[in-house]
Amino acid sequence: MIVPLLCVGLVFVFLCGAEVLWRKRVIRGEASRKSVHIAIGTFVAFWPFLMSFRTIQLISVAFMVVIVISRRCHIFTAIHTARQKGWGEIFFALSIGLLPFISSSRLVFAAAVLHMSLADGMAGLIGTRHGARTRFRMFGQPKSVVGSLTFAAISYAIVLGFFKASRLAGIDDINEVVLILPLLATLLETASVKGSDNILIPLMVAAVLNSTLT
Numbered sequence: 001m002i003v004p005l006l007c008v009g010l011v012f013v014f015l016c017g018a019e020v021l022w023r024k025r026v027i028r029g030e031a032s033r034k035s036v037h038i039a040i041g042t043f044v045a046f047w048p049f050l051m052s053f054r055t056i057q058l059i060s061v062a063f064m065v066v067i068v069i070s071r072r073c074h075i076f077t078a079i080h081t082a083r084q085k086g087w088g089e090i091f092f093a094l095s096i097g098l099l100p101f102i103s104s105s106r107l108v109f110a111a112a113v114l115h116m117s118l119a120d121g122m123a124g125l126i127g128t129r130h131g132a133r134t135r136f137r138m139f140g141q142p143k144s145v146v147g148s149l150t151f152a153a154i155s156y157a158i159v160l161g162f163f164k165a166s167r168l169a170g171i172d173d174i175n176e177v178v179l180i181l182p183l184l185a186t187l188l189e190t191a192s193v194k195g196s197d198n199i200l201i202p203l204m205v206a207a208v209l210n211s212t213l214t
Contacts, residue, residue: 004051008059033126037092041117044096048106058094060097064090087193092116094197103210111162112202115155115185120197123151123189131202135195137192151189156183162209174199174212181208 018036047056066091072074095116099109127147134145159181163174185205189197 004059007043007047007050008062010043014039019076024061034121034128037088037124038117038121041092041113041121045110045113045117048109048152053100053109055103057097057100060093063093063096065094066144085097088198091195091198095202098199099202099206102206102212105166105210105213107162108206108209108213112206114158115205116202118191119151119154119158119185120201122154124149128151138190141193143190148186149188152182152186155185159209163212166213177208177212181205184208 015036062207067076069088096113099112103109124147127144127150131144131146136143136145156178159178162177185201188201188204
């Protein structure tokens with residue numbers, strides 16, 4: 001129980017630190033939310049190497065409760081998607097709990113969560129900062145070509161890293177998935193609204209990657 005408690009403790013320390021910086025106006029808006037999203041999500045991606053999937057699922061339920069309370073009581077305001085009125089944080093925690101039902105592979109879990117945290121987070125940061133000239137709206141929500149290209153590039157890197165680490169899939173599977181999966185994930189991220197990409201993308205990625213291991 002020591003390792004799970006330490007992991008959860010580190011997450012809350014980071015959340016509290018981000019909240020302090022947000023309230024002091026050191027970080028604001030999309031930058032604050034995506035920075036927390038990237039840091040915590042990337043850390044969580046490697047939790048299966050530190051604890052059991054059952055423990056991770058229990059923690060995800062606890063996180064959902066905390067997020068709901070935080071939204072109602074305005075506690076961790078740095079992480080909430082008030083601008084888009086979405087439920088990305090809830091979907092984030094829910095997807096972590098659902099992923100073990102799709103695959104028992106620690107590498108699949110890591111790749112799926114990294115799509116949710118690193119690829120999506122960096123797409124948001126870079127798209128917001130450098131994508132002003134390529135912005136468009138999808139179902140009423142702002143997107144950018146720069147952000148989508150960033151997501152695709154990181155997705156390709158994650159998928160390639162997964163196959164290099166697993167060494168279980170055949171070369172035909174690798175070629176097909178490396179070409180198609182990042183494209184599908186990017187299209188899904190572009191079309192998703194209200195933070196739903198935080199659950200749709202990791203579950204889709206996990207399902208596809210798990211199919212290559214069987």
